[in-house]
Amino acid sequence: MLCGVKFCGGCNPRYERGKALAAIKERFGENLRFAYAEEGVRCDLLLYIAGCVNRCTALDAYPAGEGVVSLWDEESIGEVCARMDAILRQASRDF
Amino acid sequence: MALMTGSEYIESLRKLNTKVYLFGEKIDNWVDHPMIRPSINCVAITYDLAHDPEYSDLMTATSNLTGKKVNRFAHLHQSAEDLRNKVKMQRLLGQKTASCFQRCVGMDAFNAVYSTTYETDEKYGTHYHENFKKYLTYVQENDLTVDGAMTDPKGDRGLAPSKQTDPDLFLRIVEKRADGIVVRGAKAHQTGSINSHEHLIMPTIAMTEADKSYAVSFACPSDAEGLFMIYGRQSCDTRKMEELADIDVGNKQFGGQEALVVFDNVFIPNDRIFLCEEWDFAGMLVERFAGYHRQSYGGCKVGVGDALIGAAALIADYNGAQKASHVKDKLIEMTHLNETLYCCGIACSAEGYPTKAGNYQIDLLLANVCKQNVTRFPYEIVRLAEDIAGGLVVTMPSAQDFRSSEKVPTESGLTVGEWCNKFFQGVASVPTENRQRLMRFIENLCLGASAVGYRTESMHGAGSPQAQRIMIARQGNIEGKKALAKKLAGIKD
């Protein structure tokens, strides 16, 4: 399963978004493939990493089969991983 | 051509034959000159971040001219969201460089010239808008940096361009030919001019018919025949040439740059002309460029402010004063002032509207309020930073002294370096060098080379304070406010 990663533009992020991605990647290991999301290129799941609650990026150009999971603060990394996990499990059941 | 990387940008500068004078001499390898290079690094980061997935969302946009991805600095704003993203991008770059990254003047000029040429053509049946679209397509396709050049030397401020004793004190058309025009004069205080591939020239004030030969807008390469630049020196600039510049400059990697750009009879071909004697559009161009640029400061200065507030908080830690309630309160005040500027930048963007040409214009009143605050708040932020940092910002010995192994012939037998490290330590767990670096960084922003961008540019860049007050008076709708008061007070006349 491919997880597209989309960062916001990072004008004034309240935490280190790159480090957050590294932590999420580590958490999923081999179970999920990560790649930077590209406009118009479909991924299975879109992970949107915003720097603040504003979440100001327009995501319409980034299609994702199983939906979008958004992170906008460091404290929610665990919660976001749990949501991604649930989507992953659901998707593997659907197969 | 795809978006350039920072190093491709730097290499592209080497291919130009830009003529630069510094300390009275022509500098051939100006790209690697230690006084100039930090300002080039600053522009280079606008290229590098466009490739970085963590920042590309703000750093790039889709061109309305070509449908391709372009650097946002070459973009025509297509929505209020684009205007907001511009301000956010500028804050980001201010945070990354703590300097003036120079590329905004070009972006602001593109947007002002695009809409003004459309309206000039409408009235005069000229073809400036088509000329400009072709030119901007060339800029976007080649990912160029362009200096938006407005300010003339102006000579006697009390006299119109055509009334000056020396007619060159405002840039003007000296000859009209079938294939183009010849221009003469200069542009002063030009931000990033040396680091730009191209120059986009605009008039500096609204004009009357008597001044029509001064009503001119055009583009030309930075190495055009007859064009040269004289570098503007900055406070503490020669520290950049010292051996231990790493510490004493305060911000070795990044910096800003201004220069006097002289046009000694430069030929401009017809397809690069965007205004030629239509004097009644000079004012529109000035007002629009200034408006965009006054918005810009609600982003870039805020980002630099973020870095200075961070430095003030950190130096309080290093000094052991971080728990003092007045220090905490001063940091709150600095943040409040800084975010107020950001509010202004975002507000004038959010209230943006489309011009006749289709690109988006900021709300002029709010942009002028933004810049008026910018003429004040960075000064107060600097005052508070200096308060928190303490006097060492201006009295600390040089980095050479800290490294010196010269023994001082006194009883203790310590070296100059040992004395420095002994007496300039703050909190014992913090290496003295860290404190030294941070003091120099604060000095750099408050009164060193970067104060050019953070302080005096905040005052005069995009127009001196009075210029905003004139616009605020014009846009402030005092008559409407009087009517409100009359109605509420029950006055009928």
Ligand SMILES: Cc1cc2nc3c(=O)[nH]c(=O)nc-3n(C[C@H](O)[C@H](O)[C@H](O)COP(=O)(O)OP(=O)(O)OC[C@H]3O[C@@H](n4cnc5c(N)ncnc54)[C@H](O)[C@@H]3O)c2cc1C
């Ligand atoms: C760091 C920096 C970067 C800049 N970058 C750029 C750039 O990239 N491109 C660009 O085009 N310009 C740039 N500028 C120029 C900027 O727009 C001008 O500095 C500004 O317009 C003021 O002009 P001046 O410096 O000639 O000052 P002056 O015009 O001499 O102003 C000095 C004082 O005199 C007053 N004054 C002047 N004329 C009059 C008058 N006729 N009536 C009443 N009062 C008057 C002003 O209000 C002000 O208080 C930059 C300036 C700085 C400081």
Ligand code: SF4
């Ligand atoms: S989400 Fe927040 S940090 Fe990221 S670009 Fe938008 S406003 Fe800036």
